[in-house]
Amino acid sequence: MHLLGGRWRLLIASYLIDGPKRFNELRRLIPGISQRMLSLDLRALEDARLVARTVFPTVPVKVEYALTEEGRRLGKVVAVVQEFGLWLKDRDAS
Amino acid sequence: MHLLGGRWRLLIASYLIDGPKRFNELRRLIPGISQRMLSLDLRALEDARLVARTVFPTVPVKVEYALTEEGRRLGKVVAVVQEFGLWLKDRDAS
DNA sequence: CAGCATCCACGAAGATACTG
DNA sequence: CAGTATCTTCGTGGATGCTG
Numbered sequence: 001m002h003l004l005g006g007r008w009r010l011l012i013a014s015y016l017i018d019g020p021k022r023f024n025e026l027r028r029l030i031p032g033i034s035q036r037m038l039s040l041d042l043r044a045l046e047d048a049r050l051v052a053r054t055v056f057p058t059v060p061v062k063v064e065y066a067l068t069e070e071g072r073r074l075g076k077v078v079a080v081v082q083e084f085g086l087w088l089k090d091r092d093a094s
Numbered sequence: 095m096h097l098l099g100g101r102w103r104l105l106i107a108s109y110l111i112d113g114p115k116r117f118n119e120l121r122r123l124i125p126g127i128s129q130r131m132l133s134l135d136l137r138a139l140e141d142a143r144l145v146a147r148t149v150f151p152t153v154p155v156k157v158e159y160a161l162t163e164e165g166r167r168l169g170k171v172v173a174v175v176q177e178f179g180l181w182l183k184d185r186d187a188s
Numbered sequence: 189c190a191g192c193a194t195c196c197a198c199g200a201a202g203a204t205a206c207t208g
Numbered sequence: 209c210a211g212t213a214t215c216t217t218c219g220t221g222g223a224t225g226c227t228g
Binding site: 022023024027035036038039055059060061062063 | 209210211212213
């Protein structure tokens, strides 16, 4: 829960499931997240070896974030939590 | 994530899966949780109609907490997150 | 037993500005 | 583009004491 309980981490992971994403790409995909939190959370996921950070030495720099092989285990967690969230939202709507 | 992201809620739910529990029973089962947090989190789960609170008017009072029919949906979430947590712990141990 | 009230500490998160 | 630095705010959770 300490690793996943944050407000954004599972959400970030959910976007990485369908392929690598760049920093600002993630920022756009996740409305409301601050540069700072995206940076910190990506770093935490990286430290847990669930996300890999690849730097392409172009100009300007291009940085890609992708789930590692181990990080793919997050897929199931994301799916189940997401399903639960949707059910809850739907239930409370009606 | 707002509903489940707390430190204890999923853990509390995990203990309720195998049957109703009393307040102090949960306290004993969950080392480290404070009275306050147990109370607050149970209330939150109750407000979400995932947990039902039953008061038996005995002396002293007996209060039971149980998952509702809807609350049983937490079972899958608990299982998957728990599995992930165990895997992570095991991986980092070796 | 099963709590609530109060006060306090700390980390998570937000805002803003700046940089290679 | 992809961040870091700094400051501030806010929510979560802990400690303690009290009650029907």
